[in-house]
Amino acid sequence: MLEIALKHQFAGFALDLALNAPGGITALFGHSGAGKSTVVNAVSGLLRPDHGRIAVDGEVLLDTQAGIALPPHRRRIGYVFQEARLFPHLDMRANLTYGARFAPPGPGVIGFDRAVEMLGLGALLDRRPGALSGGEAARVALGRALLSKPRMLLMDEPLAALDGARKAEILPYFETLRDEVKLPILYVSHAPAEVARLASSVALLEDGHLRAFGPARDVLADPGAAGGFGGRAAGALISGRVAAQEHDGLARIETAGGAIYLEAPGMAMGTDLRLQIHGADVTLALVQPEQVSALNILRVTVLEVGAPDGPSVFVKLALGEERLLARLTTRSVAALGLRAGLECHAMIKAVSLAS
Amino acid sequence: MSWLSPPEWQAVVLSLKVAGLATACALPPGIGVAYLLARGRFVGHGLLNGLVHLPLILPPVVTGYLLLLGFAPNGPLGAALARIGIALAFNWKGAALAAGVMAFPLMVRAIRLAIEAVDPRLEAAASTLGASRVWVFATVTLPLIVPGIIAGAITAFAKAMGEFGATITFVSNIPGQTQTLPLAIYSQLQVPGGEGSAAKLVVISITLALGALLVSEALAKRIAARIAGRDA
Known part of the structure; x- marks a missing residue:
């Protein structure tokens, strides 16, 4: 459990927020200048906030009222920076083991051999930073932070400097960290897709304040928070399991609200999936639509019509136990008379595999 | 080295020692x-900077007199x-003090430039990995500034080899004790028929200075390639 309460004043910018992050990956989402980096830098100790209290698993790292402020090297918080920041004068082995000499004895979250295997670093150990690709450097930076035996990790947009292919190469490692190493991670991002894929909890930051915070499913399905992710990118998460690969190449995914068909090549039967359905890809109809091309039509109940944002509005829907978000125009909402409790049909144009 | 007379040889050795x-x-x-x-x-940053640079801008005679x-x-x-048993006046250790004081600002300038070129983000990364300030300096900053330290040391060495004004003022011009190369050259030029001896010492001065420069350049280049993460 990471407890954060911060107040910090910059020229023309004030940060004021409090949140208690549980385990798993807590995504700190917000646009540039929202204060995300300030939060992680305060947690790491690289920035000393005006006022605040930070504690990890009950151990106080910072308490400005009590006059406590541990320096970064005594916090044991791994930090994966946007740029890898590998030490140029050391080879990869020395980079990876750099933090171990300062760490307390005993096993850390992960051993050297396991880290090298998990991150695929075997061939890089004797190389020097100048001879690495961006993706390789990012993996070494992650391994270096893990091997310093941290009690949690901070990641400040660790993928922002990488291209799409490199991102796809690194993301699975983060999932392994979340699911197998079970290290709490505070993950800064301004990419909604990364948040949808990785986050267990989401903190939505806006102008130095917390606009929404909670389990990823709840925040991503919150019509009040959806605008913060950007109109097109907002969308709820639902769980599904691959039930069948059908003859025409589509996979049938069973969800709490019925079957969904989508292209999922190579997915084995029984694979658990995290799906994201963007609000902009959801269309509502009051009667069962007929003779339409949409493949996925699900019965839903309107839970909440959000506050209009210009001409558009997010509508929260119940799909069995799952939640969906639809982005509609206020004109359509009025024409259909959408209100809480109304049953209707959701046509889903696209489903993206979050993981 | 038979082409050097014993006093000339003495001046060369003394200069290297000093x-x-x-x-x-x-x-x-x-x-x-x-x-x-x-x-x-910190408070007094400007004052410290000024003090360090003082020998560079003061007349050397003034530094020697101080x-x-x-x-x-x-x-x-x-x-x-x-x-505590250390005497500096009118002996070679005093000459070393004068040369060291005169060379100090040049050395500090070179090393300071190298430190300023070290990315502070690397030092921050080291601190998040558990390294205290001292460790960060020893394991990150120091290895990265080695070329600057070499450059600073060689510049300082060359300056110390050539120091004249502060040395002659502080420890005088005693053959075998404080008569370094430049002082010996000066002395030879004061005596009739000393030009030949002076010329030999001038050649040695130039050779030593040039040699030091070349060695430092080569060394710094090699090390710079290593610490830039390229294999050298």
Whole structure:
């Protein structure tokens, strides 16, 4: 459990927020200048906030009222920076083991051999930073932070400097960290897709304040928070399991609200999936639509019509136990008379595999 | 080396000894002061910077005279040092002090530039990995500034080899004791028929200075490639 309460004043910018992050990956989402980096830098100790209290698993790292402020090297918080920041004068082995000499004895979250295997670093150990690709450097930076035996990790947009292919190469490692190493991670991002894929909890930051915070499913399905992710990118998460690969190449995914068909090549039967359905890809109809091309039509109940944002509005829907978000125009909402409790049909144009 | 007369040979050896001691003794405080000036934020930063640069802008004779006032056997610092058995006035250690003081600003400038070129984000990364300030300096900053330290040391050595004004003022011009190369050249030019001897010492001066420069360039280049993460 990471407890954060911060107040910090910059020229023309004030940060004021409090949140208690549980385990798993807590995504700190917000646009540039929202204060995300300030939060992680305060947690790491690289920035000393005006006022605040930070504690990890009950151990106080910072308490400005009590006059406590541990320096970064005594916090044991791994930090994966946007740029890898590998030490140029050391080879990869020395980079990876750099933090171990300062760490307390005993096993850390992960051993050297396991880290090298998990991150695929075997061939890089004797190389020097100048001879690495961006993706390789990012993996070494992650391994270096893990091997310093941290009690949690901070990641400040660790993928922002990488291209799409490199991102796809690194993301699975983060999932392994979340699911197998079970290290709490505070993950800064301004990419909604990364948040949808990785986050267990989401903190939505806006102008130095917390606009929404909670389990990823709840925040991503919150019509009040959806605008913060950007109109097109907002969308709820639902769980599904691959039930069948059908003859025409589509996979049938069973969800709490019925079957969904989508292209999922190579997915084995029984694979658990995290799906994201963007609000902009959801269309509502009051009667069962007929003779339409949409493949996925699900019965839903309107839970909440959000506050209009210009001409558009997010509508929260119940799909069995799952939640969906639809982005509609206020004109359509009025024409259909959408209100809480109304049953209707959701046509889903696209489903993206979050993981 | 039979082409050098014993006194000439003595001047060469003495110069190397003086410049070597001056450089070696100036290096640790030079690195410390350079680090303070590059990374420190404290009251008196400007004053320290000014003090360090003073020997560079003062007439060397003035620096030598101030050293004489301070380190003469009855001077405040000289008396204190005499009590622990160190005498600096009119001997080669005094010459090394004069050379070291004169070379200090050049050394600090070179090392400070190197420290300022080190990405502070690397130092921050090291601290998040558990390294205290001292460890960060020893394992990240220091290895990365080695080329700057070499450049600073060689510049300081060359300056110390050529120091004249402060040396002759502080410790006089005693053959075998304080008569370094430039002082010997000067002395030879004062005596009739000394030009030949002076010319030989001039050639040695040029050779030593040039050699030091070439060695430092080659060394710094090699090390710079290594610490830039390329294999050298």
